[in-house]
Amino acid sequence: MAAGVQSIERGRRSRRRRPLAEINVTPFVDVMLVLLIVFMVTAPLLTVGVPVDLPKTRAQNLGQDREPLSVTIKRDGQIYLQNTPVAEDVLVSKLTAIAANGYDQRIFVRGDASVDYGRVMEVMGTLSAAGFTHIGLVTGPPKPKPDEK
Numbered sequence: 001m002a003a004g005v006q007s008i009e010r011g012r013r014s015r016r017r018r019p020l021a022e023i024n025v026t027p028f029v030d031v032m033l034v035l036l037i038v039f040m041v042t043a044p045l046l047t048v049g050v051p052v053d054l055p056k057t058r059a060q061n062l063g064q065d066r067e068p069l070s071v072t073i074k075r076d077g078q079i080y081l082q083n084t085p086v087a088e089d090v091l092v093s094k095l096t097a098i099a100a101n102g103y104d105q106r107i108f109v110r111g112d113a114s115v116d117y118g119r120v121m122e123v124m125g126t127l128s129a130a131g132f133t134h135i136g137l138v139t140g141p142p143k144p145k146p147d148e149k
Contacts, residue, residue, distance in 0.1 A: 055113045057139040068106035068136075069098060071127070075112045077119055088123070092130040099132075110138040 071091070072080040079086055081094055099105035107127060111120040120137075127135050 055139050056142040058142055068108045070108050070110060071123060072110040073115050073120055073123055075114050079123060092126060104134060106134040107132055108136050108138045
């Protein structure tokens with residue numbers, strides 16, 4: 001940042017230059033606004049996962065302190081761990097290898113609304129039988145009802 005130099009005359013003999021004590025904050029504000037816009041645009045893109053049509057419910061969102069592992073069951077019954085397709089027989093071994101906290105790791109099961117309920121329960125049963133205890137189902141917000149008049 002550049003600071004202007006001011007010339008002060010004291011009589012004819014001495015000329016002293018001293019820096020101005022003003023700071024130009026305009027470039028700083030410009031950079032911060034650009035960063036704010038960049039983060040506002042990119043933040044929703046960071047939570048993209050496997051696209052499924054989640055069932056709707058009025059349950060409240062759960063607070064969490066770290067990102068959970070996500071197991072997704074698509075409409076055709078294919079299982080995804082995070083964003084990677086996996087076979088059901090290797091799901092537990094991959095989860096065990098990934099889980100940072102062992103069997104205390106939170107696992108969210110996301111099942112498409114059109115997938116068979118029994119299929120979702122099979123996957124949850126497999127996880128539970130493997131020793132994982134913090135398993136939760138993920139749902140979407142309910143669709144708003146049209147006003148009846």
